[in-house]
Amino acid sequence: MSGEFYIGVDLGTTAVKAVAVGRDGRIAASASREARLDSAGPGRLEFDADAYVSLAFDCIRELLDAADVEAKSVKAIGLSSQAQTFVVLDGDGRPLRPAVSWLDVRAEAEAAELSAESLRLGHGGINAIESGPKLLWLKRHEAEVMSRARRVLVIPDYFIFRLTGRAVSDPTTAGSTGLYDRRAGTWVAELLKMCGLNTEMIPEVLFAGDAAGTLTKRAARELGLSEDVLVAVGTNDQSVGAVGAGNVTPGCASMALGTSLAIVVTSEKDVRIPGAMATGVHPVRGLYIALAFAKTSGVVLRWFRDTLAPAASYEELFRELASVPIGSAGVSCLPHFSGTGPPTYNASVRGAFSGLNLSHTRAHVARAVVESLTFTIRENLELLAEVVGRVRELRAIGGGARSDTWLQMIADATGVVVERPATSEAACLGAAEFAMTAAGAFPSVREASLALYRTDRRFEPDRSLWRAYDEAYGRYRALFESLYGDGGNARG
Numbered sequence: 463m464s465g466e467f468y469i470g471v472d473l474g475t476t477a478v479k480a481v482a483v484g485r486d487g488r489i490a491a492s493a494s495r496e497a498r499l500d501s502a503g504p505g506r507l508e509f510d511a512d513a514y515v516s517l518a519f520d521c522i523r524e525l526l527d528a529a530d531v532e533a534k535s536v537k538a539i540g541l542s543s544q545a546q547t548f549v550v551l552d553g554d555g556r557p558l559r560p561a562v563s564w565l566d567v568r569a570e571a572e573a574a575e576l577s578a579e580s581l582r583l584g585h586g587g588i589n590a591i592e593s594g595p596k597l598l599w600l601k602r603h604e605a606e607v608m609s610r611a612r613r614v615l616v617i618p619d620y621f622i623f624r625l626t627g628r629a630v631s632d633p634t635t636a637g638s639t640g641l642y643d644r645r646a647g648t649w650v651a652e653l654l655k656m657c658g659l660n661t662e663m664i665p666e667v668l669f670a671g672d673a674a675g676t677l678t679k680r681a682a683r684e685l686g687l688s689e690d691v692l693v694a695v696g697t698n699d700q701s702v703g704a705v706g707a708g709n710v711t712p713g714c715a716s717m718a719l720g721t722s723l724a725i726v727v728t729s730e731k732d733v734r735i736p737g738a739m740a741t742g743v744h745p746v747r748g749l750y751i752a753l754a755f756a757k758t759s760g761v762v763l764r765w766f767r768d769t770l771a772p773a774a775s776y777e778e779l780f781r782e783l784a785s786v787p788i789g790s791a792g793v794s795c796l797p798h799f800s801g802t803g804p805p806t807y808n809a810s811v812r813g814a815f816s817g818l819n820l821s822h823t824r825a826h827v828a829r830a831v832v833e834s835l836t837f838t839i840r841e842n843l844e845l846l847a848e849v850v851g852r853v854r855e856l857r858a859i860g861g862g863a864r865s866d867t868w869l870q871m872i873a874d875a876t877g878v879v880v881e882r883p884a885t886s887e888a889a890c891l892g893a894a895e896f897a898m899t900a901a902g903a904f905p906s907v908r909e910a911s912l913a914l915y916r917t918d919r920r921f922e923p924d925r926s927l928w929r930a931y932d933e934a935y936g937r938y939r940a941l942f943e944s945l946y947g948d949g950g951n952a953r954g
Contacts, residue, residue, distance in 0.1 A: 467535050468901070469525060470894030471518050472699060472887070473543035473617055475499070475565065475721040476761060478514070479887060480521035482529050482536075483894035485903055487914030489885060491529035493521040500560070505567040505809065508560035511549040511617070515624050522685050538692035539625065540671075540897030542702030542889040543618035545638035548593045550600070551613040551620075558607050561617060562596050564638075565757065565800055567809035569595035572602075576640060576653060583652055585643055589807040591757075592640035594657055601658040608658050618696055619665045625693045626675035629665040632697045634742050636667050644742055645732070670697040670745040671899040671907045694900035699889045700724040700753055701745050706888030706895065707857040708915030710746045710908045715846075715853045716888070717839065717872075717880075719862025722803075723759035725842050727752045727850050740804065745896075746908040752850050754842035755803045759835050760862050762797045762813065766831050771824060780867045783829035788927060789934035790826050792817040794941045795834035804845075808946075816941050832868060833875075837938045840876045855879045859888035866919075873921040875931040884916035 465484055472479045479494040495517040502508045522539075525531065546564030549557050573595035577588040588594055593616065601608050615623060616638060619631045636642035641653045641664075649664055668674065672695045682689045696702060700718055704726045709716040711728060718724045732750045733741050740753040767774060774782075794816045801809035815830065843853055856878055858869055863886040873880045885891050895910040904910035 465535060466537050466903070467529075467531050468537055468894040468897040468903070469522060469539045470890040470892065470897065471521065471539065471541045471621070472702075472889040472893060473514075473518065473541060473621060474699065475544050475547075475563065476764070478517040478521055479890055480518065480525055481887060481890040481894060482525040482531055483891060485898070487891070487916070489887075489891070490531065491525045492887065492890070493524035493528065495520055499563055499565070502560070503568070507563040507566045509563065511557045511561040511620060514561065514617070515621055518621065519684055526686060533687050536687055536691055537903070538694055538897035538901040540694040540893040540895070540900065541618055541621060541696035542699045542893040543616075543621070543635070543696060545616060545635050545698045546591055546593050547617045548597070548639070549615055549617065549620050550607065550611045551615065552610055553612040555613065555623065558610055559604065562593075562600075564591055566596060567591075567801055569599040570809055572596070572598040576656060579656060580640070580650070580653060583650065585650060588640035590809055591803070591807065592638060594640035594653060597639075597657040597659065611658075611663065613663050614659060615665060622674050622693055622695070625677055625681045627678045628675045630674040630695055631665040631667050632670050632695050633667055634698045634701060636665070637742060638698065642667070668695045669747065670695055670701070671896045673900040692897070692900050694896040696893055696896055697745055700726050700755070701751060702892035702896070703859045703889040704728065704751070704892070705745050705907060705911045706885070706890070706892030707859050707883050708911055709857060710744070710749070710911045712749065713851075714857070715855065716857040716859060718860045718889070719760060719858060719868070720860035721759065721761040722755060722757050723835070723838055723842070724753055724755040725839070725846060725853070725856070727846055727853060729850055733849055745892075746906070746911075752846060754845050756797070756838040756842065757801060757803045758797050758799045758813075759838065760860070762799055762835065763831060763862075765799065766828060770827070776865070779828050780832075780865050782825035783832055784867050786825050786829040788833075788930040789937070790830040790833060791822060792819075793822055793826050793830040794934075794937045795827075795830040796938070796942055796945070797831065797834045797838060811946055814941065814945060817937075832871065833934060834938060836868070836871050836875045837935050839872055840935060843876055843878065853878055855881060857881050857883055857888075859883060859886060861886065866921075869921045870924075873923045874927045875935065877923050877925075877928065879923065880921040882918045882921075884918045
């Protein structure tokens with residue numbers, strides 16, 4: 463296949479995906495691989511970093527074969543990625559131990575210590591999701607490993623390192639460690655020292671869409687590409703997905719229905735929200751984001767399928783649950799299987815079911831799970847409305863956006879119009895748009911995003927269903943409060 467192609471890679475928590483995109487934004491081919499997380503103890507989740515990068519390499523090679531793309535036609539590679547997840551490297555750039563996932567919650571005590579010091583220094587608070595507390599935990603519990611550490615990279619930085627030999631990050635990814643001040647644009651030396659790090663161990667910080675470098679000989683050989691292929695700096699998957707969904711103008715919002723839930727609102731103002739949502743710089747320079755999220759979303763549905771319905775497809779489960787009335791005949795679910803996110807970041811909160819009786823079926827429980835995920839969206843929209851105004855339209859991306867049933871449920875339960883972009887893999891498309899910008903195909907990330915965005919379908923709320931959903935939502939909130947009161951995060 464002739465023409466220019468750009469590769470977008472999404473380094474997700476449970477899957478690695480990649481697309482080959484033409485200059486017109488059309489996806490020529492896509493590939494994906496499921497990624498594996500291993501439990502290393504209570505609250506600990508890790509994985510083999512090199513095996514994970516190999517999944518991404520496999521996806522890229524598959525793209526070239528599937529689309530019959532000539533190596534010389536590929537101009538650049540861009541990426542989208544989970545944040546916080548990090549790997550510790552030795553002097554030769556090899557991992558000293560498994561990568562630590564962002565879902566890992568082992569370092570609550572260390573988070574409190576780092577947060578207190580960060581606040582004392584005039585910076586923001588730090589939570590147990592961020593990398594810093596877990597690095598402090600490793601310093602204390604794996605001192606021998608950390609004594610040999612020469613570099614610490616968040617997983618997208620490691621991917622770039624494997625491709626180019628250069629250690630590069632971006633402000634949002636660096637900020638996800640808790641050790642980088644996004645507003646000042648500098649690493650915080652005192653916090654680095656607490657974690658046993660120094661400035662030689664951390665990456666250079668550039669901006670999304672900047673060129674990080676070209677492929678090394680080894681990477682080019684492994685991928686079957688030219689050494690002239692550029693690699694663009696990426697950023698956090700939620701922000702990249704926003705770019706792929708055309709969410710690059712103030713007031714626009716996008717919603718990622720993946721392993722976790724995230725709602726990104728674009729703003730002209732650098733909104734400060736102490737103790738609540740995440741805020742930061744937008745991939746489009748001069749703009750900012752407010753991000754509300756729940757730690758678990760699609761991963762709970764995957765747990766339900768794998769554990770309770772291993773022979774069923776997601777499509778079959780959604781057909782079943784569509785036959786169950788709103789409210790799941792009294793069954794309620796809490797989907798916080800791995801603690802909660804903002805505003806309280808409570809790692810002790812767990813999932814629960816309530817109201818089950820012998821007349822309930824798999825379909826009732828499946829609907830209760832999906833309704834609970836839908837209610838976390840409503841909670842987060844209410845949280846966003848308090849600081850950036852009411853969201854009137856959501857662009858839904860990620861694997862969950864493929865389900866018409868779920869998107870209509872979200873519209874009906876929230877009263878917000880839901881729009882599905884032409885591609886549900888907006889993070890991959892956004893990553894490819896970074897690649898296009900780095901290679902000069904577009905003058906800016908914003909122009910690439912607006913030029914290539916396409917709509918697939920809109921879902922309008924059915925106002926007649928609001929009362930039924932509101933009642934079910936009330937039961938959901940009551941269940942949370944009965945178990946956790948004010949000690950958890952009742953906003954998802």
